[in-house]
Amino acid sequence: MPIDCPAAQQSVTVTVNGAGQGTICVRGTVITTSMGQVSIQVMVFDGTQNDFPTTPPSGTVAATFDGQNWCASGVPVPPLGMAGQAMPGAPLTAVAWQIAGGSVERMMIQPFFGVDASVSGGVDCCVGCGSGSGTTFLLISELAAGPDLEVTIPDGPHAGLHRATSPDPATWTWHMKVRRTRYTISADPSGRLLARRANFKALSVSMAGNPFSATFPPGKVFQAAGDVVVTVA
Secondary structure, eight states, X not given: OOEEESOTTOEEEEEEOTTSOEEEEEEEEOOOOOEEEEEEEEEEEESSOSOOOSSOOTTOEEOEEETTEEEEEEEEOOOOGGGGGSSSOEEEEEXXXXXXTTEEEEEEEEEEEEEETTSTTOBOTTTTOXXXXXXXXXXXXXXXXXXXXXXXXXXXXXXXXXXEBOSOGGGTEEEEEETTEEEEEEEOTTSSEEEEETTEEEEOSEEETTTTEEEXXXXXXXXXXXXXXXXXX
8 A cells, every 4th residue: 555645755745725724635556455445544744753553543534546546635734834945845754544344454654745835846746636435445355366256137138147257367357148148247447346238338336345246236237127246156
């Protein structure tokens, strides 16, 4: 779970909001072997230190996700003082807690410098931050080997239990044929499963791990009026 911005010892531009509070964005990438919902909480501390709470304290900011990339925007920054009026800036430390299964599984600590927005040369970590969900679902553990998937279609012309197979686990893609209809199920960059039939497609709306399951909504992809459930065969 590296923090990509700020980078180590980088000078980062601090923007003051309407309430007079200095803030930055903190961006990173999820790296985990977990299976399930993952969230990130972020806080910026004064100075350079290594002793931080092992669980997120009050006042942290939740990151949003775009696939396995995350960004926490509007993260409050302690007062910069005079050091923040010139490069390299005031010493600060960004800390991110990665939470899976209700517990902190990783911490990332990144020392950097904060500079006032009036000082040239600072890096804007908010570049590349976009909107997204508050958690990401990582399909790593149970699907990495490309196991066969069992697809349960509850009703409609293709009702029944069907098997989807993956010719190459590295592609994160499974194929299924029901009578003359071909389906493709693949990992989407959002962290969900994507099902396709001809020109129709749908993303899974919920997932669970240990054991794995994914639920697709009713619709044109599976031509079903009820939820379609995908599990490991």
